[in-house]
Amino acid sequence: MMELILKPLAYLSIKWAIDDLKGRNKKPIFDWILPILFSVFVTIFLYLTLDLNSSEFKIFFESKGFEVLGNFILALPGFLFAALTAVVSFGNKELDITAKVNPPINKDGHEISRRRYLSNAFSYLTFLSLALLIATVFINYAYNSNILNFGITYYQWGYLLTSFIYFTFVFQMLFILIITLYYIGDKVHQPSHYPQDK
Template sequence: MMELILKPLAYLSIKWAIDDIDGKNKKPIFDWFFPIIFAIIVTAFFYLTLDFNSANFKIFFESKGFEVLGNFILALPGFLFAALTAVVSFGNTELDITATVNPPINKDGHEISRRRYLANAFSYLTFLSLALLIATIFINYAYSSNIIKLGISFYKFGYLFTAFIYFTFVFQMLFVLIITLYYIGDKVHQPSKYPKNQDDKKK
């Protein structure tokens, strides 16, 4: 049962074919490296701007910025699900073939079609946006209702740790979305490698 629920996470196991001289798969850079780096920068900013002695100070999770981010995340699942539906149902046969340069490879080592890659990407983005929406609601409730009763040191650590984890996945969603938009806008228009329905047969 859990395997079915977590199936959208299969996107993270997809690799880009090795086509650079260093022989490295560059996809984890966008999936994890950039999101973690940006989350560290944001968390460091929150740490440097902490001022619990000021009567006007509010942590990010009690600010208007968090409200705006929450509204943005609230609108995403419907948009991403519509994009996923469009990718799956769109009749362009160019989506059913494998790219010539740097085709995506699933965890079994098979080169997959453009449609399969985009479907996996939008499936993961939809899953992640729903998870972030639930996390946003819980964080908003936890901080606005003051149910977190901890000493100041633990409160600071919990705030910064929560911010780091939260923004890691927020930035991951943004970077995966950017790469997916690049794939739609440029990659799918590059020359094809295999005829229709041959991509899943080639290892």
């Protein structure tokens, strides 16, 4: 049962074939390294601007910025599900071709088509946006209801840890979305093989 629920996570196990001269797979850079790096920067910023002794200070989760981010995440699942539906039903035969140049590879080591890659990407993005939506609602409730009264030290580090985890997945969603848009806007229009491969 859980395997079916967590099936969208299969996107994370997809690898890109060797895509540079040194034989490195660049996909983890966009899946994890850049999101974690950006999340670290945001968390450091939140730490440096943290002033719990001020009666007028509001943490990020109580600010208008979090409300705007929450509204953005609220709008994403419908958009991403529509994109997933479009990819699955779009009749372009080029999407069903397994590219001979740098094709995506699933966890079983099999090359997959462009349509399968995009379907997995949008499936994971939809799953992640729904998870972030639930997390946003929970965080908003927890911090506005003042149920997190564990002492100032635990509160501070809990806030920073929550921020780090939350923004890691927010940035992961954004970077995967950007790469997926690049894939749709440019990669799928490139020839599936070099002229000499014909």
